[in-house]
Amino acid sequence: MALFTFKLPDIGEGISEAEIVGWHVKVGDRVEEDQPIADMMTDKATVEMESPVAGTVVRLAGEPGDQVPIGSMLVEIEVEGDAPAAPPPSEETIEAETPGEAMVEEAAAPEAPPAPTPTPAPEPTPTPEPAVAKDEPVLASPAVRARAKELGIYLGQVKPSGDRIRHADLDAYLLYGAGQGYAPAGRSARRSNEQVKVIGMRRRIAENMAASKRDIPHFTYVEEIDVTALEELREQLNAGRGDRPKLTMLPLLIVAICKAIPDFPMLNARYDDDAGVVTRHGSVHLGMATQTDAGLMVPVIRDAQDRNVWQLASEIRRLAEAARSGKAKSEELSGSTLTLTSLGPLGGVATTPVINRPEVAIIGPNRVIERPVLRGKEVVAAKLMNLSISCDHRVVDGWDAASFVQAVRKLLEAPAFLFVD
Template sequence: MALFTFKLPDIGEGIAQAEIVGWHVKVGDRVEEDQPIADMMTDKATVEMESPVAGTVVRLAGEPGDQVSIGAMLVEIEVEGEAAVPPPSVEVVEAEVPGEVVTEAATETPLPLREGPGVGGERSEPPIVAPEEPASPAPTPSPSLSGRGANRDEPILASPAVRARAKELGIDLSQVKPGGDHIRHADLDAYLLYGQGQGYRPAGRSAARPDEAIKVIGMRRRIAENMAASKRHIPHFTYVEEIDVTALEQLREQLNAGRGERPKLTMLPLLIVALCKALPDFPMLNARYDDEAGVVTRHGAVHLGIATQTDAGLMVPVIRDAQDRNVWQLASEIRRLADAARTGKAKSEELSGSTLTLTSLGPLGGIATTPVINRPEVAIIGPNRVIERPVFRGKEIVAAKLMNLSISCDHRVVDGWDAASFVQAVRKLLEAPAFLFVD
């Protein structure tokens, strides 16, 4: 038997250290070659580290949120023999976060390894994670939980449907008091309604949940840092205008009725066309501000970031040259990029270089939003929910579909008059949508 020290390899140019996002193993676990052992995050990417050998984990380099230097011990594995270890590959899964350009791709990168103790090398001394203490015996169930299933030594009687529902609701069946010889759906309902004792609780009261401390690490920490930097450095102002989209919605329905095999149109492709047609007269909005150099770059092409919510957090894939695409091409690209972001398949060039960002909450859009600018851009646009309300048309009251459009701008670069004038130009296009298709 020998100890193999897997040291954190160079996982990016200029990277000195990486953050432990999460462990896939713990001390005492048996790992196989190429088995994922940890997720590490640099300033730009989340990297899945794989074990180069098979063996038993005896030491870890820290806890989620800790930093590990390049070349320092990441994990120590007890292996059989002293056979040479082939260099592993690293799967790089990178994600865009607001205000930061990030790459998302899978690459094969050789990992330089240095031999550890027992193989002839030196070992570094990072923080360690001690083997887990044996769990203390489970406490004896309280009298209120007595009955079949309350004692973990007794079988829990429940149908597959009840077990599936309990799993979905996160209910431990051993804590449910059955009303008969086995646990039924009604017992689950009583557990949800009254809690562990399944006793009576007065109507209108709910059980207090225990406090939960969650360490802010990984993607969530990157988002937090970038949003804080955006608000700290950028003096935001937000302008909101109400737009009558009745005619636009009628046009959208007509286009969808004859779309054939093309993707279904939402409001976003039509809004993007309006933005691209209005932007040439307001170049200060399609720009990026390097505040350290004191330079504003006004871009001729519209590379539109589409804020997309994923399981990993907020990502911003980019529609390249949005001004050159028609509504159907925009609809296809929006759907493709959203799917790629949510499944972790977006490429690096699809997650960087946006010049203006569009953020939409869809049906959850609310009355108005005050979106945070995707630094170093200088503006971000947020359409809100479309609602139907009565409005005056002359002396008549008619039903109209209305939508508020929000824009947040960097007041160092964009004046309030410019932002308001731009939104009014977009409003005219959306309220008379035939002009969207006129050069």
């Protein structure tokens, strides 16, 4: 028997450590070659680390949430015969989480994070007899009876504080149940307390958002856009789409953004705080904020300006599925120059999105609402949408942000120009 030390390889992203998101094995487990052993995360993504050898796990590098330096021990495995030579670092291996310096004792199972201690649920209260027997008259004024009827309260269950039921008794019943054995209408179920360790993607999101709000002086501009004609065009395109993906508002909005952005290069940029350099990009590498089970991820549509609406729709769907299934590649989750964030059907009237640093702007379409508007002397129904943009005020002036949104607005309100050079 011999010990084989599997060291965290250099994953080729210029990082010095990665975070342990979770273990697929524990000390004492038998593993086979290429069997997943851990989920690791860098600044960009999470990937599975696989065992290069078969054997028995005798040591792990830490617990979920710990950081592991590149080149340090991740797992020790007892193998038969002589230990094979450690494989060279592989750049094909993707992101992994970094365990810290705490090591698990040999032949002892790693300590799991303490399980949440739920608060004991309250004992069910036995239902007592009604405060007033069914065959006894309930004394209450007409006003109290009317209010009880409006609240859906059966007066026979209300305990009077005197010779009759009064408004104060109804209030006590609504607030406390008045000892009648069941909770009044509207009282929500009680949940036990639990502690959730902030690790992996959730921790990366927390750190990035905190840094964005701490270091970037945000300002947000919101404009209302009449998308009535755009929605009619979208319906016509979908009616003849054949086997192509169904169009949402987003591909059309992206086309408008890409057409307007050449006149506002300060918005399609990245700001290097340390070097004091703003890089204005010629191509639009558009980040698409995507909600996943692991948290918010931002896959990137490369060269969005070169794609038509159908290609954009296909790429949006492909990247969203890859992010949600955890199959997005590292290069698909980095390098964005401008981000678009949408709550989809949840919409919202207006948003103040947080910038995806080191970018300098983020755009957020809101829910489309049909409302009456005045056109000339006639009141007509129109479909309206607010468009929000948040910008880094160190790089972008308010006039530039407002002018850009107005340029996008003109394209969306006269959508034929989206398809004209």
